[in-house]
Amino acid sequence: MLTVENLTISFRTDEGRITPVQDVGFSVAEGRTLGIVGESGSGKSVSTKALMRLLPGNAEIGREARMRYTSKSGEDIAIEALKPGSRALRRLRGGEIGMIFQEPMASFSPVYTIGNQIMETVRLHRGLNGTAARDLAVEMLTKVGISNPGARVDQYPHELSGGMRQRAMIALALSAGPRLLIADEPTTALDVTIQAQVLDLMRDLQRDLGMGMIFITHDLGVIAHVADDVAVMYLGTIVETGTAREVLKSPAHPYTRGLIKAIPRLDRLDARLEAVPGDIPSPSARPTGCPFHTRCAEAIAGLCERVTPPEVRLAQGRRVRCHLHDETRAVA
Amino acid sequence: MARFLIERLFGMIVTLFLVSIMVFFIMELPPGDYAERYAFRKYSGTGITMTEADVQAIRAELGLDAPAITRYLDWMGGIVLNGDFGPAYAFDTSVNNIIGDKVWLTLGLLFATLIVTYVISIPVGIYAAVRRGGLADYGLTIFSYLGLALPNFLLALVMLYFANLWFGASIGGLFSPQYAEAPWSAAKFWDLVKHLWLPAAVLAWSAMAYQIQTVRATMSDELGKLSVMAARARGVPEARLLLKYPARLAINPVVSTIGFDVNRIFSELPIVAVVLGLTELGDLLLKSYLDLDMNVAGAILLLLTVVIVVMNFVSDLLLAWLDPRIRLGG
C-alpha cells in the first residue's frame, strides 16, 4: 500500500546543508506493521514526516524520491507531487495516513477538550456533525479503553494521565479512519507498565482494523512485540530490512547485532546493558564509505571507510548494506 | 470556574481597600491643608492678619480637623454608599460636578486606545510570525523599534500637524466648538469619535509596537509546537488551523498585560493631552494637588487606580476564559 524509493532529505541550516536521510526505501504491505528502528538522530522521524509532507520550510526532498500510496478508493497517489494546501494532501493527512507522536501531552492543544479535537477530525474526514460526531468520538474513546468516555470526551488534555492521553491520541488518529498509521515512538514518554498496555492496544487495533502501520522505536524489544517487518536505520540509511522474526533471529548487519545486544532481557538482568559502543557521528560529518565503519568491530580496513557498501539481497527477501555480505566485492 | 471567580473577586476587593488607604495617605502627604491655603488666598493683601485660631476655625468648618480615621471613613462612606466624592473646596462645588464629564471622556479615550492597540497589534503580530523572515516581517520590526523609540508627545505633534493639514483645524480637543457644551446626541457622539482617533492612535503607538513584538514572539513559539504539527497531520486546513491553534494562544500574553497597558496609557495621557489640547483628568489632578484641593486629587487618583485594578481583574477573567489550564487549576 505504500512504497518509498530513493528518499533523500536535506536541510538548509546556518552551518550549511545537512542530509540526515539518504536514499531510503521501504514499503508497507496492507495490514502489516513495519518497525523502523535506529538510534536517536538516525532520521526516523524526518523520513516519516516526509510521507505526510510535514517537513519544515528549510527541508528539501530529493528530486528522485518516489512515495507511492494506494488510497482507500484504490487510487495511486504520488505523495511527493501533491501540492501544498491542496485538498488531496489534506485528505491524505489524517484520512488516509494517521500519525501519533512521542509526546501525548504536546500533541493535543491544551485549550480545547479531547472531544473538540476528535470531533473536528471526524467532521473533516467523515462528514459527520453534531451528535453523530460526538457519538463517534465517544465510541473511539471506548475502543481505546478509556473508562467513562462520556465524561472524558469533555475533559481537557491536562485532566488525563499520560497513558490516558496517549490512548486518547490514538483515538484521535483513528477517528479519521486512516488506512495507514504512523506511530513515532508512541510509548517512549510513558511508564514501563503503561508502555506495554499501549503497545498491546496498538497491536490489537491494527489487527482488528486491518490497518497498515509504521512503528518507530529505538528499541528492538518493542519491534519483536509489534512488528511484522523491520527496517534498521543508521545515520539516515536503512542498513538492514527483513521480517522481524528473521532479522531478530539472525541479524546480518553488525549494527543490528549491536542493537540486539542492547535489548534488556529478563535472564540477563544482572549483566550490564551493552549499548552499541562508540559515539554517533553528527549528520553534518557523515563518515565516508560505510556510515557505520567508525563503530564497527568487523570493519574491513581499506574498504569500509572508502567504499559505500551496496545493498545485498539475502534469502527470504532480506536486504543488508554491508561489505561482509557482498559476494562480488573485490578482495581488499 | 466559580471558585476561581470568587478568589479573584475577593483579591480585587482587598486590593481596592488597600488602594483606597494608599490614596488617602497620599492625600495627607503634602504639608499644610486646604484651610491654610484658603486663609492665605482670602486674606492675603487685605491687611487682616490671620491667627492660628482663625485657620483652626476654617478647618473645623470644612471638617478637616477630625482625626484621619474619621475623615477616611467619612470619605469612603460617601463614595461607596452614595457615589459622592465630597466637596471640591477650590471650586465651591462638589467633586462629582468637577470631574463628572472628564471621567467619561478619559475612560472613552482609554478604551478607544486599547481597542486601537489590540485591533492592530494582534492580527499584525500573527501575520508577521506566519510570514517570518519575509519583507513584511522586517518592515514591522523596524516599525516596532521606531514605535518604542519615538516619544509619544513628539508623535502627537507630528500627527497633529498632518491631521490639521488634511482634515482641517478642528482636530485638537475632544469636541468641535459647536458640540463642546451641547447635550449628548448621536451627532455629538460621532463628533467625539472623529476627535478620539488621533489621541487614541498616539497613545496606542508604543503599546502597539510592544504588543506586536509580543504577539509575534508568542505566535512564532506556538507555530513550532507539536500540537500544531499534529493538527496539520490530521488534515486541518491551514488558515483555520492557524487561527484555532497557535493564534488562540498567542493572544494570552496580550490579555494578561491589559493592566500594564492601562497603567502606561494613564502615565502618558497627561503630556499627550497637553499637546493635543484635551481636557482630561491628569491635568486636573496636577492642578488640584498643587491647590491642596485634596478631595478632587483623591477622587481622580482613586478612580484611575480603581480602573487599573478592575482592568487587571478583567484581564484575569479573560485569561481564565481563554485558557482552561488556568480556569481548572491545572
Ligand SMILES: Nc1ncnc2c1ncn2[C@@H]1O[C@H](COP(=O)(O)OP(=O)(O)OP(=O)(O)O)[C@@H](O)[C@H]1O
Ligand atoms: N528542522 C530541522 N532542521 C535541521 N535539521 C534537522 C531538522 N529536523 C531534523 N534535523 C536533522 O535530522 C536528523 C534526524 O532527525 P530525526 O528527528 O529524524 O531523528 P530520529 O531518528 O527521529 O531520532 P529520535 O529517536 O531522537 O527521535 C537530526 O539529527 C537533525 O540533525
Ligand code: SF4
Ligand atoms: S560495511 Fe564494513 S564497516 Fe560497514 S557494517 Fe559492514 S563490516 Fe562494518
Ligand SMILES: [Mg+2]
Ligand atoms: Mg524522532
